[in-house]
Structures are given as structure tokens and as C-alpha cells.
Amino acid sequence: MLSRVADSLYWMARYIERAEHTARLIAVKLESQVEQSSEDARASWMRTLQALSGEEFVADRFDAFAATDALAFARTNPSSLLASLRGARDNARQVREQLSSEVWEQLNRLYLRLQPVTLAAFWNGQPAEFFRGVLRDLHTIEGVAYSTLGHGEGWYFLELGRYIERAQAVSRLLDLYFGASFAGRPHYFDWLMLLKFCSAFEPYCKAHTAAIKPERIAEFLVFDREFPHSLSFSIDRIGAALSHVAPGAPTARRAACERLAGRLKASVDFGHIDELMKGSVAGFLAETTRQCEQIHDAVYATYIAYGAESVL
Amino acid sequence: MQQERRSVGDLEAEGSAVLGDGPCARYRLGAAYDEMFEAGGAVRGHYAALHQRLTHLPPEELTRRQQACEQSFLHQGITFTVYSDAQATERIIPTDLLPRIVTAPEWDRIERGLTQRIAALNLFLRDVYSDGLVLKDRVLPRSMVYGSKHYLREMRGLPVPAGAYINVCGTDLVRNEKGEFVVLEDNLRVPSGVSYMLANREVVRRAFPGTFRAAGVRAIEHYPRELLATLRALAPFQDDVSIAVLTPGVFNSAYFEHAFLARQMGVELVEGRDLLVNDNVLYARTTSGLKRIDVVYRRIDDDFIDPLIFREDSTLGVPGIFNAYRAGNVVIANALGTGVADDKAVYAYVPKLIRYYLSEEPILENVETYLCREPAQLSHVLANLDTLVVKAVGESGGYGMLIGPHASEAERQAFAIKLRANPDNYIAQPTIQLSTAPTFVESGVEARHVDLRPFILNAEETRIVPGALTRVALKRGSLVVNSSQGGGSKDTWVLNQ
Numbered sequence: 001m002l003s004r005v006a007d008s009l010y011w012m013a014r015y016i017e018r019a020e021h022t023a024r025l026i027a028v029k030l031e032s033q034v035e036q037s038s039e040d041a042r043a044s045w046m047r048t049l050q051a052l053s054g055e056e057f058v059a060d061r062f063d064a065f066a067a068t069d070a071l072a073f074a075r076t077n078p079s080s081l082l083a084s085l086r087g088a089r090d091n092a093r094q095v096r097e098q099l100s101s102e103v104w105e106q107l108n109r110l111y112l113r114l115q116p117v118t119l120a121a122f123w124n125g126q127p128a129e130f131f132r133g134v135l136r137d138l139h140t141i142e143g144v145a146y147s148t149l150g151h152g153e154g155w156y157f158l159e160l161g162r163y164i165e166r167a168q169a170v171s172r173l174l175d176l177y178f179g180a181s182f183a184g185r186p187h188y189f190d191w192l193m194l195l196k197f198c199s200a201f202e203p204y205c206k207a208h209t210a211a212i213k214p215e216r217i218a219e220f221l222v223f224d225r226e227f228p229h230s231l232s233f234s235i236d237r238i239g240a241a242l243s244h245v246a247p248g249a250p251t252a253r254r255a256a257c258e259r260l261a262g263r264l265k266a267s268v269d270f271g272h273i274d275e276l277m278k279g280s281v282a283g284f285l286a287e288t289t290r291q292c293e294q295i296h297d298a299v300y301a302t303y304i305a306y307g308a309e310s311v312l
Numbered sequence: 313m314q315q316e317r318r319s320v321g322d323l324e325a326e327g328s329a330v331l332g333d334g335p336c337a338r339y340r341l342g343a344a345y346d347e348m349f350e351a352g353g354a355v356r357g358h359y360a361a362l363h364q365r366l367t368h369l370p371p372e373e374l375t376r377r378q379q380a381c382e383q384s385f386l387h388q389g390i391t392f393t394v395y396s397d398a399q400a401t402e403r404i405i406p407t408d409l410l411p412r413i414v415t416a417p418e419w420d421r422i423e424r425g426l427t428q429r430i431a432a433l434n435l436f437l438r439d440v441y442s443d444g445l446v447l448k449d450r451v452l453p454r455s456m457v458y459g460s461k462h463y464l465r466e467m468r469g470l471p472v473p474a475g476a477y478i479n480v481c482g483t484d485l486v487r488n489e490k491g492e493f494v495v496l497e498d499n500l501r502v503p504s505g506v507s508y509m510l511a512n513r514e515v516v517r518r519a520f521p522g523t524f525r526a527a528g529v530r531a532i533e534h535y536p537r538e539l540l541a542t543l544r545a546l547a548p549f550q551d552d553v554s555i556a557v558l559t560p561g562v563f564n565s566a567y568f569e570h571a572f573l574a575r576q577m578g579v580e581l582v583e584g585r586d587l588l589v590n591d592n593v594l595y596a597r598t599t600s601g602l603k604r605i606d607v608v609y610r611r612i613d614d615d616f617i618d619p620l621i622f623r624e625d626s627t628l629g630v631p632g633i634f635n636a637y638r639a640g641n642v643v644i645a646n647a648l649g650t651g652v653a654d655d656k657a658v659y660a661y662v663p664k665l666i667r668y669y670l671s672e673e674p675i676l677e678n679v680e681t682y683l684c685r686e687p688a689q690l691s692h693v694l695a696n697l698d699t700l701v702v703k704a705v706g707e708s709g710g711y712g713m714l715i716g717p718h719a720s721e722a723e724r725q726a727f728a729i730k731l732r733a734n735p736d737n738y739i740a741q742p743t744i745q746l747s748t749a750p751t752f753v754e755s756g757v758e759a760r761h762v763d764l765r766p767f768i769l770n771a772e773e774t775r776i777v778p779g780a781l782t783r784v785a786l787k788r789g790s791l792v793v794n795s796s797q798g799g800g801s802k803d804t805w806v807l808n809q
Contacts, residue, residue: 002596096389096571097574311602312590
């Protein structure tokens, strides 16, 4: 397929994943803040902002409203929920032909619905419910995409975008909770939040019972093969997507990306939680993020933005 | 329903006719030829079935069917987008559910006339881009050709496959007061509208299924296949011809048509930024590597297609594509430089060109045209501005023109100044009463002026699909059918008999 089209599909998927992640974090945070002391809530908001790279966008007055506004609607925040939806829609519009009408209409409608919204308009009602609604719409888009788009090369660029974004987002979250930057030690409630940020609470309980243990959480979110938000799952899907894109490209050209993906996959397939906890969790996560970025760069250099000389 | 018939005397007194109580109650006949009604109010034979259907349908039903047509357009995305800061609104170009009907003998003459015309125009282009015999023989003034802003020196001496410069042509025909189809203008550069022709057929076939079936209407759905065959024929020595439709992109108002045709033909839709030229060969950048393109159906104007040769500020084109073209490594359809033949001044000479190249009398006549570059004709035009339509030679879309009878004296004076300042740039034609056809408007079925744009494909042979885009001026009395100025479109039924 045309490189430009692959580029737009890849970014459309990354922006949709980013929007979903942002919407979920906001919703979970808003739902949970009633149960926290104001000090804990503040720290927790800070972490949420950090997870979503939003800390610079909070004005001097810091509170839940300001934080939510910064993360969801602030024009100055290029990673806000609205900005992510706009990015998804703009890319989708460029490749409308590749998408089904259902996918385009759902995405377009969601963006147009959110575009004029201000937080003040619904803050005194049920703000969490608003973001849950956005999440539902995003899930609809995912479902409709799965059923109405052909699972050809274009589909695998969507997969690539989604899982590279997800791997990086989850790494960042894990780093905030397991890394040195966490002030004090996280307690039960914080771990609960982490699990909910990743839609992992119920699946975790199924796997490990409701006994919340940091090590088991790390194991689940890093190594679990079956849970869709684990690093292992995302990395596996990245590898699978890479093997399906650019079917016409010669093996030699495919090698660069596939090697990087394979190496990353090995680090989670053959890693073990005990080793991880003994060693540096932060180091492991930083390395994972770095390798995802390398894969992104390699995809661009090989399939999208390659110089003509390299192929002639 | 009772049809009220008035006496001929009454009609002459009123200058119009009242045609019954049904949906056509407010239909007014005027000086123009009406497609459905004869001057006395009798329904023409080939419209009888439709008229009958209309009188039996309640007005709400007509409204419902009209809305269904519009909804279908909206859902298919046959829209142009109006972008504002807050959002993008998708609008459809208005479509009217009542088909415009053309009989078989009428169409046969049109088809023969158009085939003849495009043959002459292609020969003309080949001639002016090589030896220029037509100019040596003084058939038309040199300055008109060489001075035309669309004449491209770069095309001199460049052969094109099958001598077919014009591969896709949209010729605008109108029916004059006498009921004859005449040519209003040719569109030889980047003619558009065929997707509306096809989309209208789809919706109107569903709006009047019984009437459609019974009428025996010739099919047009194979247009994309014919277009593909035409493009393929331009690279006859290759087995696996790689074709692409080159579009300016999603923000172009005709983007829907570009994407539609690419999809229907099964070829790639590309933008300038997808393409590159290496060693004078044109390639598209794909994920699997560079893919060579042999034939480009370009929907970008000459000016913008190659920033190395033409407008250097163009971001829509492909640097070096003209050199690839010159090297014979890629075919561009339509060829560059065809604009010199659809220049409004050259238009006036087309009947002469037909006689000169084909030794035949033109089957389709031109509209009588005055060339303001000729002093005697300029005087006549200035003296009769109130009855003439004056057009700027290089413009399109209905812009830069004066419709004398509809303009105020002040507007005519202002235009006269422009005329005197640059007479070479203008031609004038008598105001033709375009024929009227039944159109469904808010108050029911009324007469509105229409034109006819068939599409002619040409490579090693001429292919004309039996149909056309009928454009309709939706405002009562308006003669301007262009969509950019409030026009709409209709399905066109060419009958088997």
C-alpha cells in the first residue's frame, strides 16, 4: 500500500489508543478521588498527570478541575484527550477510502461531539460518567473496525500503531509506580488504581485473587501472555503485525524491524518476575520504551519515509 | 386528475400555460423549449409515462422520494466539505429526482456529433503542437493559438499515444428554442461530474423503479470500465499496465469523484507527494518499495503538475514528471496543453476545424459567437450588451461573465469598460433560452433551465457512454447551471428507442 496511507493508519490507531488510555485514566481518577484523603488525592493526581505528560499544563491553581481540564480539553496540551481525537480524525480523513463508513462515522461523530465541550458545563454533574461515555464510544470504534475492515496490510498498520502506543503507555505507568519517583511507598489503594488504569483489576483477581501484591501486579502487567494490556501481549502483537505488513518487501528489507521486535519479545518471553524485581525495574521499563521507539523509527525508515536510493 | 386545457389564444396572451391541478399546476412554459411539454401543453411522447406517474403520486410521496435521494448522497459521502474552524459540514450538490429524458434518435445525432468533434480537436492539437499547418493555412489567427495562456511550448514536438491528446472530454450541450442540441463549450482539461452522472442514476432508478424499467433506459454503469479501457489503450505495448488516478487531495471539491473512479477501476489513488521521479521514470512510494506507474489519469491542472517546469509554488504536483513524460516513460491523460482547444475564442472556430481536418460538415452546431478581438464584432457586441452573454476567454465556472438581459445598466457600462480595455479576452453569444425540464422544487414540479454534459473517452477509439450529467439551474429563471453557483443535477435517461 502507499506509504502515506500506512502512515495515516498507523497514527490514527496510535491516537485512538492514546485517547482511550487518557479517557480511562481520567475516569478512574475521578471515580476514586472521593475515597482518598486530599493529600493522597493530590499526589495521585500528580501521578496521573505525569503518566499522561500533562503536568506542565496545569495552571497555578492545582485541583481536580484544573488537572482534568488540562488532560482532557486544554488547547495547550498536545496530548489532551481532545487533541488525540482530533489527530485520529484528521488522519482518518486523509485515508477515508481505506476505512469503512461505520468506522469513519463513529470517529467523526465522537470528535464533533467533544469538540465544543467545556469541562465547566458538566463538572458539577457526573464528570466521571462523561469520560466513561467517551470510553464506550472508543470501544465501539474498535469493535466496528475489527468487524468491518479487511484484515489486510492496512489492518496490521493499525495494530502496529495501537500496540506500540499501548506498550509505551503501560511502561510509563509501571515506571511511575515501581520506580524511584514514587513518594513514600504505594499502598493498597494506589495499587488498585494502577490496576484500574490498565483495565486490569478483574483479570488480575481472576489470576491472582484479590490479594494485591506488588510483585504479582508487576508480573501480571509485564509478563502475562493473555491479558491484552500487558507488555508481553502488546509486544507479541507488535511482532505479529510486523510480519504482516509490506508483504511485497524483500526479506532483507524486513530484517531490520523484525530483528528489533524479536529481541524485545525475547526479553519479555524469557524474562522472569524474580529477576526483574531483583534487578532494576526502572531500567527494564526504560529499555522497553527505548526499544519500542527504535521499532517505530525502523518502521518509518523501512516502509514509510525511505529514501529512493535505498530501494533502487 | 383533471388537466385543465386553455385555448391557444389564452396561451399566447399569457405567454405561458397552466398544466393541470396535480404536481405540475405551477409549471410555466415560456419561450424556452420544454423537455416535457409541447408549446400547447401536450405531453411529449417520451415523457408520457413519467408525467402519468407524477400525476398519480401524492406530493408528500414526491417529497419523500426526493429526500431519499438526498439522504443516499449524504450517506455515500457524495459530498463536498465546507470547512470552518469548529467543524466540517458535509453538503451535497443538490440533486433532483426527476430524470431528464433524451430519445434514441436525438442521442444518436449527439453521439455522432461528439465523435466527429473530438476527432477534429485531437487533430487540431496534434497540428498546433507540431507543424501548425492550420495556422499556415490561416484557418485561425496565430495569435489566438500562441497567445493562449493554455498553449504550452513545452508540448511542441512531443508525440502522444494514438495522437489522443484529449482522453476524457466533457462537452456542454444546450437545446435552443428550436429544440436543437448545440454545443455550448468543450471541457478538455480536467472535466468533472461523471460521478454525479452515475450517482444520480443509482438514486433515481430507486425513486422511479417501474417507470425506469418500462422506459427502456440505456445503461451507463460501465463508464469506469470504459475509462479503464481507454487508459490501458494508451500504453498498448505493455501487458501489465500500472495506472493511477492523481488527485490534489482530500480538500479538493471533486475528491469524491477521484476516489470513486479509482475504486471502481481498481487502480491506485495517489497524491503528488506519493510520487517521485527517478531517472525519468515515475514511481509511487509504497510500503513494499517503489512501484512504477505507466499511465496517470491526472485531475490536477497543467499549471500545478510539475513545479520544475510550471508553477514552482505548486505542492500538488511531482517534480520531474514532465521529463518522465517527455522521455516516453509515463503517459499523462489528458495530455498537457489541451486548454488551447477549449479556449472560448478557439471554440468559435471549431466548425471550421471540423471542415478543415475532416472535410465534413459539423453534425453539431456551435452557438453563434462574436469574437470581440474583431473590431466589427466588438462594435456589434457593445451596441447589443443588453441581449448578449459576454464571457471571458480563459475563465470557467460561470465567473467573469455578463448576462446582458439580467444585468443592470450600470453593470453593463462597467463591463463595457473591461471589454474596450481588453477585447481579445472576450467573446459574446446571444442569450440562449436553455431548454427547461420538470424539476421538483418546494412548490411542486416546475420548469427549470437545464444543459447536458455527456462524457467522451478517447484513445485508440472513441467511447461514449449513453448518458450525461444534466445540470439544472435551481433558481426560477436562472440560466446559470454551475454547481459552484447554485446549480444542481439530474439523472439523464437515454432511451433504447
